[in-house]
Amino acid sequence: MPDSTTTDVPLAIDIRDARYVYPTGNVVALGGVDLKVERGEIIGIIGQNGSGKTTLTKLFNGLLKPTSGSVIINGIDAAKHTVQQMAAHVGYVFQNPNHQLFARTVQAELEFGPRNIGVTEDDIAVRVAEAVEFFGLQDVIEEHPYRVSFPIRKLVGIASIVAMRPSIIIFDEPSTGQDHNTTQIINDLMRRLREEGTTVVCVSHDMPLLADVVERVIVMKNTEIIADATPREVFADKALMARTNLQAPQVTEIALQTVVPFGGPVALTPAELAADIASRVGRKAKTASPAAEVAS
Amino acid sequence: MSDPIISFTDVTYTYAGTDEPALHSISLEIQPGEYVAVLGLNGAGKTTLGLCVNGVVPTMLGGELTGTVLVGGLDVSEYPVREMSKLVGMVFDNPEFQMSQMSAAEEVALGLENAGVPYEEMRRIIPETLELVGLGGFEERSPLGLSGGQQQRLAIAAVLAMKPQILIMDEPTSNLDPIGKQEVFDMAAKLNRERGMTVIVIEHEVEVMARYADRVIVLDAGRIVMNGTPQEIFSRVDELDALKLRVPESAALARVLGSEYGLWKGQVPITTEPAVSAINELLGAKNA
Amino acid sequence: MSMQAALPIAMIPGNSIIHRINPLAKLVWVVGYVVLAFSTQNIVILYSMAVFAFILAPIAGVTKPLLKACLILVPVGSSLLALQIIAPAVERPWTEVASLGPLPLYGDGLYYGFVLLGRIVASLIIALVMVMTTHPSDLFTSFAKLKVPYTLNFMLAMTLQLIPVFQREVGIILSAQKSRGMKGTGFAAVLPSFVPVFVGAIERVQQLSISLESRGFGSNGVKTSYRQVRGRPSDWVVGIVGALVVAGLSTYSIMRGTWSLAGEIQFSSVFVFVTFLISATIFAGIILAAILFSFKK
Numbered sequence: 001m002p003d004s005t006t007t008d009v010p011l012a013i014d015i016r017d018a019r020y021v022y023p024t025g026n027v028v029a030l031g032g033v034d035l036k037v038e039r040g041e042i043i044g045i046i047g048q049n050g051s052g053k054t055t056l057t058k059l060f061n062g063l064l065k066p067t068s069g070s071v072i073i074n075g076i077d078a079a080k081h082t083v084q085q086m087a088a089h090v091g092y093v094f095q096n097p098n099h100q101l102f103a104r105t106v107q108a109e110l111e112f113g114p115r116n117i118g119v120t121e122d123d124i125a126v127r128v129a130e131a132v133e134f135f136g137l138q139d140v141i142e143e144h145p146y147r148v149s150f151p152i153r154k155l156v157g158i159a160s161i162v163a164m165r166p167s168i169i170i171f172d173e174p175s176t177g178q179d180h181n182t183t184q185i186i187n188d189l190m191r192r193l194r195e196e197g198t199t200v201v202c203v204s205h206d207m208p209l210l211a212d213v214v215e216r217v218i219v220m221k222n223t224e225i226i227a228d229a230t231p232r233e234v235f236a237d238k239a240l241m242a243r244t245n246l247q248a249p250q251v252t253e254i255a256l257q258t259v260v261p262f263g264g265p266v267a268l269t270p271a272e273l274a275a276d277i278a279s280r281v282g283r284k285a286k287t288a289s290p291a292a293e294v295a296s
Numbered sequence: 297m298s299d300p301i302i303s304f305t306d307v308t309y310t311y312a313g314t315d316e317p318a319l320h321s322i323s324l325e326i327q328p329g330e331y332v333a334v335l336g337l338n339g340a341g342k343t344t345l346g347l348c349v350n351g352v353v354p355t356m357l358g359g360e361l362t363g364t365v366l367v368g369g370l371d372v373s374e375y376p377v378r379e380m381s382k383l384v385g386m387v388f389d390n391p392e393f394q395m396s397q398m399s400a401a402e403e404v405a406l407g408l409e410n411a412g413v414p415y416e417e418m419r420r421i422i423p424e425t426l427e428l429v430g431l432g433g434f435e436e437r438s439p440l441g442l443s444g445g446q447q448q449r450l451a452i453a454a455v456l457a458m459k460p461q462i463l464i465m466d467e468p469t470s471n472l473d474p475i476g477k478q479e480v481f482d483m484a485a486k487l488n489r490e491r492g493m494t495v496i497v498i499e500h501e502v503e504v505m506a507r508y509a510d511r512v513i514v515l516d517a518g519r520i521v522m523n524g525t526p527q528e529i530f531s532r533v534d535e536l537d538a539l540k541l542r543v544p545e546s547a548a549l550a551r552v553l554g555s556e557y558g559l560w561k562g563q564v565p566i567t568t569e570p571a572v573s574a575i576n577e578l579l580g581a582k583n584a
Numbered sequence: 585m586s587m588q589a590a591l592p593i594a595m596i597p598g599n600s601i602i603h604r605i606n607p608l609a610k611l612v613w614v615v616g617y618v619v620l621a622f623s624t625q626n627i628v629i630l631y632s633m634a635v636f637a638f639i640l641a642p643i644a645g646v647t648k649p650l651l652k653a654c655l656i657l658v659p660v661g662s663s664l665l666a667l668q669i670i671a672p673a674v675e676r677p678w679t680e681v682a683s684l685g686p687l688p689l690y691g692d693g694l695y696y697g698f699v700l701l702g703r704i705v706a707s708l709i710i711a712l713v714m715v716m717t718t719h720p721s722d723l724f725t726s727f728a729k730l731k732v733p734y735t736l737n738f739m740l741a742m743t744l745q746l747i748p749v750f751q752r753e754v755g756i757i758l759s760a761q762k763s764r765g766m767k768g769t770g771f772a773a774v775l776p777s778f779v780p781v782f783v784g785a786i787e788r789v790q791q792l793s794i795s796l797e798s799r800g801f802g803s804n805g806v807k808t809s810y811r812q813v814r815g816r817p818s819d820w821v822v823g824i825v826g827a828l829v830v831a832g833l834s835t836y837s838i839m840r841g842t843w844s845l846a847g848e849i850q851f852s853s854v855f856v857f858v859t860f861l862i863s864a865t866i867f868a869g870i871i872l873a874a875i876l877f878s879f880k881k
Binding site for chain 2: 719720721738741742745748749787788791792794795796797798799800801802803805806807808809810811812
Binding site for chain 2: 048049050149150151176177178179180181182184205208245246247249250251253254257258259262270271273274277278280281283284285286
C-alpha cells in the first residue's frame with residue numbers, strides 16, 4: 001500500500017480546530033472540530049438538527065468563515081477565498097432545489113455554474129449533455145425549472161452542480177421529501193461520482209441511504225464530532241446511537257440481534273445479511289448475483 | 297361494524313387546467329378509529345386523496361370531481377372547508393408554512409376564534425391541547441423559534457383544538473430530524489389508540505408504517521393498486537419493487553432468503569421482532 | 585441549523601407600567617406626538633417632547649435597545665443639519681452668518697434643521713417606546729376592536745411575522761447562488777435570485793391558505809378573541825390626557841402661526857460653522873464607509 005505521506009497531493013478537506021461562533025448572540029455553532037478527508041472518499045455526516053452539521057459543511061466552500069482554526073480545501077485556505085472562488089472546487093447541493101433554481105430553462109440552469117467558473121463554451125456543451133444523459137433530463141431540457149415535477153426539479157438542482165465538476169460535492173439531505181425512486185437515482189449518482197474520484201460528503205438523516213453508499217460516518221452532537229468511523233462501527237455502537245437519538249437501518253438492527261453475537265457482519269443491506277445467514281446454514285445462492293453485490 | 301367515517305365512491309378528480317385525472321375511479325371505505333398509511337411515488341395522488349377528505353378538493357381548488365366523497369355522512373363537495381374542519385384536521389409536510397401567529401397559544405387559538413369559541417373555554421382548551429401534543433408550557437413561545445418536531449406538533453395541536461374525528465398528516469416528518477419524526481409518530485399513535493381518532497398518514501417511511509398502521513393503501517398514477525393490512529401489503533415485495541416503492545428491510549431480507557436461498561417459507565416479517573426470532577430459530581436449528 | 589434572523593426593532597418583554605398601558609392609549613400618544621410635532625416649529629416644545637419620551641425608556645426598561653435603534657438618527661440628523669445650513673427649506677431671505685470658502689452658511693437654515701430633526705427625534709422615540717413595550721398581538725386585537733377588518737388585521741400581523749422568515753430565505757438563496765459561482769454583488773446580479781424567493785413565497789402562501797381555511801379562517805360567524813386587552817380607567821386617563829394636551833398645544837401653536845422661535849433664537853456664526861463642520865464630516869464619513877464596505881464585499 002503506498003504511503004500517502006510520500007505524495008504531494010493535498011487532502012480534499014483538512015480542518016483543524018475549527019470553531020464557529022455566530023456574530024450575533026455569541027451562539028457557538030461549531031466548537032473546535034478536526035476533520036481530514038482524503039481525495040475520493042465518500043463520507044456521511046449525521047446528527048440531530050442543531051448538532052453543527054450544516055455549519056461544518058458551510059465551512060468547506062467558504063459560505064461561513066471559521067471564527068478560529070483553519071479550513072484547507074484541496075490545499076487552499078477556504079477562509080481566505082470567496083465562495084465564488086471556492087465554487088470551482090466545492091459543489092454544494094442545497095436541500096431544497098427551490099432555493100437554487102432561477103433560470104428560464106433547465107438547459108440555462110445547467111450552464112450557469114460552469115460558465116461562472118470559466119469553463120469554455122465547448123466544454124459547457126459537453127458537460128451539460130453528459131448531465132442531461134445521466135439524469136435523464138432529455139424531455140425537460142427546454143422547460144422552465146419550476147414547470148417540472150418536484151423530483152425532477154431536485155435532479156436538475158443536483159445536475160446543475162455536477163456539471164461544474166467540482167472535486168468535492170456536498171449533498172445536504174439529498175433524500176428529504178423524495179420518494180424511493182428518486183433516492184435510488186441520487187444513490188447511484190453518489191457511487192458513480194466516487195468511482196470517478198470525486199470526494200462526496202452527504203449530510204443526511206436517512207440511515208438506509210448512508211448504509212448503502214458511504215464508507216465513513218462522522219457523528220456530530222452539540223457542535224462537536226463525537227465519532228468518526230465506518231458505518232458498521234457506528235451502527236453497532238448502541239451507546240453512541242442512543243446518545244445521538246439515531247437509529248440504525250432495520251436490517252442492521254436485525255443483524256445485531258442475530259448473527260453479530262456469533263461473529264457475523266454488522267450487515268448494511270438485506271442481501272449481505274441473507275448471504276451470511278445462508279452460509280451459516282450451509283446454503284448456496286441459486287444465482288450468483290446477490291453474493292456479488294454483497295462484496296461491495 | 298359501524299358505518300365508515302370516510303367513503304369514496306368511484307371518485308375521479310382532475311385539477312383545473314390539467315387533462316390527466318389526479319385520481320382515477322377511487323372507491324374506498326375507512327372505519328372510525330383506523331390508522332391508515334397511504335404510500336406511493338411523488339405525483340401518485342396521495343396528497344390529492346387527503347385534500348378530498350377535508351374538502352379542499354374540490355371546494356377550494358376547483359377542478360372536476362365525479363363520484364362522491366362522504367365524510368362523517370357529509371358530502372364534501374357541498375360543505376365549505378371551514379365546516380369540514382370540525383370533522384377533519386389536516387397537517388402538511390412543512391410545519392413552518394402552517395404557522396401564522398406570534399405565539400403557540402395564539403396558533404392554537406386561531407381555529408377556535410374563527411369558530412367563535414368563548415374566551416373562558418379557550419383558556420381551558422389551549423393548555424389542554426398543547427399538553428396533549430407534549431408542548432405543555434409552550435404557550436408564549438414564538439412558533440418560528442421552535443424545532444421542526446415541535447412546530448409540527450404545534451400544527452397538529454392547532455387542528456386538534458377543533459376536536460376533529462379525523463387527522464390527516466401529509467408527509468408530516470419529511471422535514472424533521474430523527475427525534476422530530478419519533479415525536480410526531482408517537483403522538484399520532486397515542487391519539488389513535490387512546491382517543492380513538494381516525495388517522496391517515498401519507499408517508500415514505502415504510503418501517504414506521506409497518507409498526508403503526510392498521511391498513512396500507514398504495515396509490516400509483518391516481519389509482520388504488522393495493523389496499524390491505526400492512527402484513528398483506530408488505531409481503532408483496534416484488535410488486536412493491538415494481539412500483540419502485542420501498543418495503544421494510546425485514547421483508548426485503550425475507551424475500552432474498554426465500555427466493556435466493558430457499559430459506560424462507562412462512563409469513564414475511566414486516567417489523568424487526570418477528571424477523572429476529574425467525575432467523576434465530578433458523579440459526580438455532582442449525583446449531584442444535 | 586439556521587439562526588432566526590432578528591428584527592432590529594421588536595418587543596422587549598416586560599411588565600413595567602408602560603408595558604401595561606392599553607395599546608390604544610399608547611397609540612393615542614404616538615399619533616398625538618406626530619400631530620403636535622408637525623403643527624409646531626417651536627424647538628423648545630419639540631425637544632421637550634423628545635426628552636419626555638426618552639424618560640419613558642428607563643421606566644420601561646428598554647433604554648439600551650432604544651439607543652441602538654436610535655443610531656439611525658446619526659446619518660439622518662447629520663445630513664439634515666448639513667443640508668439645511670447650506671440650503672434652508674424656508675423662504676428667502678436667508679441670513680448668511682458664516683461661510684466656508686465660497687459656501688455661505690445660513691443661521692435660519694440651522695434653526696429649521698433643528699425643527700425637522702426635533703420632529704423626527706420626538707416621533708421616533710415615542711413610536712419606538714410603544715413598539716418595544718406592546719405585544720403586536722395586543723395591538724392587532726385592539727385594532728379589531730376599532731373595527732379594522734379581520735383579514736386586513738391578519739395580513740398586518742402576518743407581514744410582521746414573515747419579515748424574519750424572508751430575511752432567512754433570501755440568505756439561503758444567495759448562499760445557493762454564490763455556491764454556484766454567481767458573480768457580482770450588485771442589484772442586477774442578485775435580481776435573478778429573487779425568482780426562488782417569489783416561488784417560495786407563493787408556495788408558502790398557498791399552503792398557508794389551505795391550512796388557515798382548514799381552521800375555519802374566513803367563516804362569517806361571530807369571532808372571539810383569545811387575547812384580552814383590557815381598558816382600565818387608568819388607560820382612559822392616559823389616553824384622554826394625551827389627547828387633551830396635544831389638542832391644546834397644537835391649537836395654540838397653529839393660532840400663533842407655527843410658534844416658531846426663529847426670531848428669538850439667534851445662533852452665533854461660530855456655532856453654525858462648527859455644527860456644519862461636524863455634521864458634514866459625519867455624513868461624509870458614513871457615505872465613504874458605505875462605499876468602502878460594498879467594495880470589500
